[in-house]
Amino acid sequence: MKKASILMIIGSLLLLGLFIYPLWNIQLGAPQYPEPLGMNIYINGIKGQSEFDIQNIDGLNHYIGMKTLPKPSDMWEFSVFPIVIGSMAALGIVIGLLAFFKKVDHRWFLGWFLVMTILGILGMYDFNAWMVDYGTNLDPNAIMKLQNPDGTPMSYKPPLLGHKKLLNFDAYSYPRLGGYLMGLGMLLTLVAFFVGKRSKKNAI
Amino acid sequence: MKKYKIHILSIIAAFALLTSCGNNNGQNSSNGALNASAAEKMYVAPGEQDDYYAFMSGGYSGNLTVYGLPSGRMFKEIPVFSQFPTSGYGYSEETKPMLNTSHGFVPWDDSHHPDISQTNGELDGRWIFINGNNTPRIARISLSTFETEEIIEVPNSAGNHSSSFITENTEYVVAGTRFSVPIPQRDMAISDYKENFKGSLSFISVDPEHGHMDIKFQLLMPGFNYDLSHPGRGKSHGWFFFTTYNTEEAHTLQEVNASQNDKDFIAAVNWKKIEEYVNNGGGTKVPANYAHNVYDESTHMATTTMKKEVLTVDPLKVPGAVYFLPTPKSPHGCDVDPSGEYIIGNGKLSADLTVHSFDNMIAAIEGKKFDGEAYGIPILKFEDVLAGTVKSGGLGPLHTEFDGKGNAYTTFFISSEVVKWKLGSWEVVDRKPTYYSVGHIMIPGGNSRKPFGGYAVALNKITKDRYLPVGPEMEHSAQIYDISGEKMELIYDFPTHGEPHYAAGCPAELLAPKAKKIYRLDENKHPYAINNPGEAKVTRDGNEVHIYMSTIRSHFTPDNIEGIKVGDKVYFHITNHEQDFDVPHGFAMIGQNTSELLVMPGQTKTSVWEPKQVGVWPFYCTDFCSALHQEMQGYVRVSPANSNIELSWSLGD
Numbered sequence: 001m002k003k004a005s006i007l008m009i010i011g012s013l014l015l016l017g018l019f020i021y022p023l024w025n026i027q028l029g030a031p032q033y034p035e036p037l038g039m040n041i042y043i044n045g046i047k048g049q050s051e052f053d054i055q056n057i058d059g060l061n062h063y064i065g066m067k068t069l070p071k072p073s074d075m076w077e078f079s080v081f082p083i084v085i086g087s088m089a090a091l092g093i094v095i096g097l098l099a100f101f102k103k104v105d106h107r108w109f110l111g112w113f114l115v116m117t118i119l120g121i122l123g124m125y126d127f128n129a130w131m132v133d134y135g136t137n138l139d140p141n142a143i144m145k146l147q148n149p150d151g152t153p154m155s156y157k158p159p160l161l162g163h164k165k166l167l168n169f170d171a172y173s174y175p176r177l178g179g180y181l182m183g184l185g186m187l188l189t190l191v192a193f194f195v196g197k198r199s200k201k202n203a204i
Numbered sequence: 205m206k207k208y209k210i211h212i213l214s215i216i217a218a219f220a221l222l223t224s225c226g227n228n229n230g231q232n233s234s235n236g237a238l239n240a241s242a243a244e245k246m247y248v249a250p251g252e253q254d255d256y257y258a259f260m261s262g263g264y265s266g267n268l269t270v271y272g273l274p275s276g277r278m279f280k281e282i283p284v285f286s287q288f289p290t291s292g293y294g295y296s297e298e299t300k301p302m303l304n305t306s307h308g309f310v311p312w313d314d315s316h317h318p319d320i321s322q323t324n325g326e327l328d329g330r331w332i333f334i335n336g337n338n339t340p341r342i343a344r345i346s347l348s349t350f351e352t353e354e355i356i357e358v359p360n361s362a363g364n365h366s367s368s369f370i371t372e373n374t375e376y377v378v379a380g381t382r383f384s385v386p387i388p389q390r391d392m393a394i395s396d397y398k399e400n401f402k403g404s405l406s407f408i409s410v411d412p413e414h415g416h417m418d419i420k421f422q423l424l425m426p427g428f429n430y431d432l433s434h435p436g437r438g439k440s441h442g443w444f445f446f447t448t449y450n451t452e453e454a455h456t457l458q459e460v461n462a463s464q465n466d467k468d469f470i471a472a473v474n475w476k477k478i479e480e481y482v483n484n485g486g487g488t489k490v491p492a493n494y495a496h497n498v499y500d501e502s503t504h505m506a507t508t509t510m511k512k513e514v515l516t517v518d519p520l521k522v523p524g525a526v527y528f529l530p531t532p533k534s535p536h537g538c539d540v541d542p543s544g545e546y547i548i549g550n551g552k553l554s555a556d557l558t559v560h561s562f563d564n565m566i567a568a569i570e571g572k573k574f575d576g577e578a579y580g581i582p583i584l585k586f587e588d589v590l591a592g593t594v595k596s597g598g599l600g601p602l603h604t605e606f607d608g609k610g611n612a613y614t615t616f617f618i619s620s621e622v623v624k625w626k627l628g629s630w631e632v633v634d635r636k637p638t639y640y641s642v643g644h645i646m647i648p649g650g651n652s653r654k655p656f657g658g659y660a661v662a663l664n665k666i667t668k669d670r671y672l673p674v675g676p677e678m679e680h681s682a683q684i685y686d687i688s689g690e691k692m693e694l695i696y697d698f699p700t701h702g703e704p705h706y707a708a709g710c711p712a713e714l715l716a717p718k719a720k721k722i723y724r725l726d727e728n729k730h731p732y733a734i735n736n737p738g739e740a741k742v743t744r745d746g747n748e749v750h751i752y753m754s755t756i757r758s759h760f761t762p763d764n765i766e767g768i769k770v771g772d773k774v775y776f777h778i779t780n781h782e783q784d785f786d787v788p789h790g791f792a793m794i795g796q797n798t799s800e801l802l803v804m805p806g807q808t809k810t811s812v813w814e815p816k817q818v819g820v821w822p823f824y825c826t827d828f829c830s831a832l833h834q835e836m837q838g839y840v841r842v843s844p845a846n847s848n849i850e851l852s853w854s855l856g857d
Contacts, residue, residue: 052722056784063832
């Protein structure tokens with residue numbers, strides 16, 4: 001059980017990587033952008049991959065009438081996400097410590113994992129909804145108003161995960177180090193559950 | 205058995221061909237038929253980049269052009285001494301001061317000898333210097349922005365030709381005069397030249413941090429013509445060598461009268477000794493008048509300071525500072541090998557090259573083996589300083605560069621060839637024709653302690669039939685030789701721009717990583733810059749109107765301006781708000797008596813317009829900046845001089 005508790009604590013600690021490293025990254029490459037423009041999405045805001053990328057993405061987006069990228073103050077998510085992640089990390093560490101001193105058992109690990117998974121899915125849903133809003137809620141006076149072959153207005157929503165062609169741009173959307181650390185941390189808490197379960201079985 | 209051997213050979217040959225196909229860096233040796241073709245050696249595939257930068261002087265274009273080696277592709281023309289309407293250099297209010305001199309605004313010069321800054325005798329890629337030959341000036345160009353940052357005029361000089369060569373830690377950039385002149389200038393008979401005219405050799409100090417130039421001292425030498433020069437390096441660091449001709453001191457028909465002496469001199473100058481003399485209060489300050497023009501990257505603006513004094517040094521006052529080395533046949537190029545031991549005098553009217561030894565020179569000085577003196581300056585005995593003679597078989601040697609592997613490459617103008625020879629044994633190992641009448645040759649780092657070798661570029665004076673005919677006037681030709689093997693191999697032939705004299709080259713990795721992509725808007729300290737379009741405004745002070753304007757894809761802010769009157773002097777101060785690589789915006793106003801502006805991201809430039817006619821006059825962006833470039837335009841309403849229309853400006857109303 002001690003081993004499982006330590007895994008639980010490490011797993012929870014890995015969430016804190018999100019305070020340092022970006023959760024997600026969207027890159028936009030085009031023939032005239034051999035070095036793609038990119039934005040790193042942190043839990044508390046969006047930063048350019050290179051210093052002026054946000055300004056340059058906004059500059060390009062104005063042609064299709066897209067809103068400028070949000071500042072931290074523009075979206076509630078950027079103030080709420082750090083609280084949620086911080087709380088979940090703290091909660092995970094507390095559960096790990098309690099389990100270490102045998103106050104709670106391994107089922108708490110699974111409980112924490114399920115809550116975190118639900119929060120993660122909600123987060124992805126929210127992220128997708130934000131991208132849908134940015135990609136489709138365009139200025140009616142946009143300089144370029146493009147339509148799909150069926151006559152509907154073209155959407156510029158980047159993919160939630162993977163690659164999509166948006167006009168001359170290739171958009172790539174993938175997790176970044178903070179996101180990978182979170183995934184690894186969550187995986188460790190799940191492993192902690194199974195390790196804890198087995199050690200209990202062995203103890204019986 | 206014989207047949208068998210041939211089969212094996214052909215298999216090896218086939219194998220070599222197969223493997224060499226994958227080798228596109230052009231570095232493999234060049235002897236024999238097993239090698240990749242010449243085309244393959246210079247071929248840089250689309251999307252690939254060159255191995256070396258080459259900076260070629262523009263000669264009578266007054267500029268400096270940047271090429272890639274081995275492809276021979278031109279990347280940029282850097283305006284230096286000449287107005288350049290392409291970017292507005294010398295036309296914009298910010299850059300006009302760059303061309304100020306004691307003779308007023310001089311919009312042109314003749315640029316000759318670029319030299320890259322050095323540390324410990326090796327190229328360091330901070331700056332490149334180049335001389336203006338006609339109205340004596342030295343320019344310093346940044347190798348991060350590839351723009352001219354500073355120009356200093358050289359007083360008491362005329363035909364600034366034995367310039368702009370730098371010492372091995374860039375302590376000095378040296379400028380020697382080709383014409384001797386009265387110093388100070390005065391009204392006197394030309395026929396009184398002899399014994400009255402002087403030749404000045406100027407040592408211009410370079411601030412190690414900012415590169416700012418200042419004339420430390422001018423050495424006033426006898427009235428010869430100081431043709432070319434190079435610094436000592438390694439053990440000869442602290443010395444500078446200048447070829448001279450016209451030691452006859454002829455003042456007319458020099459073609460004949462300056463070619464009478466069998467030997468002229470190489471002047472060896474111990475600048476360390478003179479520096480010490482000057483630092484201890486030596487020398488004479490004399491009145492002078494010369495311009496010092498400095499461009500500030502943060503204000504994007506140049507300013508001119510007129511300097512009124514220069515420190516002169518009489519060589520006779522510093523014993524042991526200057527010696528003459530007799531050198532046959534009006535030597536032109538003066539080149540020092542990477543070790544600093546050999547000083548090569550390229551006697552342009554002979555077949556042979558004279559090579560002096562630095563060690564011999566020091567021994568001769570110490571042994572006081574003098575052969576008389578000229579104007580009090582000791583002449584060393586020719587036989588005592590001579591290291592050897594290269595019996596080239598060519599005619600008209602001009603310039604020599606080095607590959608760092610013990611070889612020297614000398615150009616022969618009259619016999620139109622490059623001759624490769626060995627230092628020390630003086631034996632000729634190869635010769636290749638040039639097309640035609642080669643002047644300088646350039647090997648990357650070839651005039652430093654550490655040549656990079658690889659390629660040699662021959663810069664020719666005559667083009668004739670090399671390219672498709674374009675009338676009587678044409679660009680000069682250049683040839684690239686692969687010098688990685690024992691024999692030189694001609695791999696490419698291309699036209700240059702202007703008349704390149706000397707050139708300088710360095711490996712791409714020395715400069716490419718630090719080349720600037722944009723200027724930062726948040727570091728822009730131009731007094732008329734605006735940081736965001738909301739600050740755009742138009743102000744009037746009498747008949748002077750200042751328009752604070754910004755550009756970003758794809759509009760000007762403001763783009764409608766009213767209240768301008770005939771007789772106004774209108775300054776368009778344009779700040780490019782882009783912070784994206786390679787997104788300049790241009791600006792041109794109809795009927796303007798000046799050039800366009802090309803404004804780089806984060807930069808501010810100013811253009812003046814003096815409207816003479818009532819009307820509504822358009823301006824537009826001249827650089828195809830975006831898909832909506834054609835929409836990037838605006839109007840200025842010009843009313844009669846006595847109109848009461850208030851100044852107003854707008855965008856998108």
